[in-house]
Amino acid sequence: MAHDVYVTRVIPQPGIDLLREQLNVTVNDDDRQLSANELKRLASTHDALVTLLTDRVDRSVLAAGGDRLKIVANVAVGYDNIDLVAASEMGILVSNTPGVLTETTADFAWALLMGIARRTAEAQTFLRAGKFHGWGIMMMLGEDVHGKTLGLVGYGRIGRAVAKRASGFDMAIQYFDPVISAEDADALLPARQVDLDTLLRTSDYVSVHTPLTPETTHLIGAAELSSMKPTAYLINTSRGPVLDEAALADALTAHTIRGAALDVFEREPEVEPRLMELDNVLITPHIASASVATRTRMATMAAENVIAAMRGERPPTALNFDEVARNG
Ligand code: GLV
Secondary structure, three states: OOOEEEEOOOOOHHHHHHHHOOOEEEEOOOOOOOOHHHHHHHHHOOOEEEEOOOOOEOHHHHHHOOOOOOEEEEOOOOOOOEOHHHHHHOOOEEEOOOOOOHHHHHHHHHHHHHHHHOOHHHHHHHHHOOOOOOOOOOOOOOOOOOOOEEEEEOOOHHHHHHHHHHHOOOOEEEEEOOOOOOOOOOOOOOEEEOOHHHHHHHOOEEEEOOOOOOOOOOOEOHHHHHHOOOOOEEEEOOOHHHEOHHHHHHHHHOOOOOEEEEOOOOEOOEOOHHHHHOOOEEEOOOOOOOOHHHHHHHHHHHHHHHHHHHOOOOOOOEOOHHHHHHHO
8 A cells, every 4th residue: 555645745746756656645735844743743644744944853743653653854954843853763764965965054144255255245235225326435345255264163064165166266164063173074174173152252153053952952052252353254054043142133133243144043944133234144034945956856865765664664864763663
């Protein structure tokens, strides 16, 4: 008997086509975020859920899956929306989409860094408002990127891909990452491992690339922001709660740092209202991995994980296969 899969939002069609080759697939064609009760009901009536980072798959949703739900395949590299510990305890596999979005996300972090430094969004708003009355030598002066110091908070796949781009701009690169050792870091890139305080005090650009965990929640708050140079910029393409958004708005309003470029927010889709008004902020709606090719590959990767799980095989990017095998 074919297994039943529920896809909680509209995803690129090749992912759905791949699932449909072998499984009964239902897609939430409204592309509306489902409530906790809806997720629970769907967990109890399907063998697999394909979820997005907007779905909160907590212990109660997983428990509703009972003996039936075998896998939750998240179409994202981050999986802070899923209670992985509870899933492992209950014998439910969880998979994510690592690797495929690394370069695309790094491209976008780079676009944000360049954009805030050279004031591209602000300049466009100025021009469209009819304020460009002729070239001016003092108009829209920004900061250079080349030759400056980049501090990477988190030096995993995406952090390193950003470092690769920075090396082409002759930047000095330093990183803070308590998880990896200096020996593990990419030997091809001359990057210096430092503690967080040194990184914040000495970087011209601070770019955040950590997963969201209890340890990284509000990793950068008022005290950390006050360590940064008044000329420094902060870029975040990881997860909103890694930064204390209210403290960041305070720092930007008081000009204790020069600017910030943010793709992620603490309470998406809400954005701290003050950030919406400030000129020294560049904000985008969580689109760092949003290229056609990458989002398509993320969808097919989630489908491959579901198909493997339904066959009783190891899903290629399962996060808890060994734990589930042990608990099963
Ligand atoms: C996007 O934010 C992702 O985690 O893939």
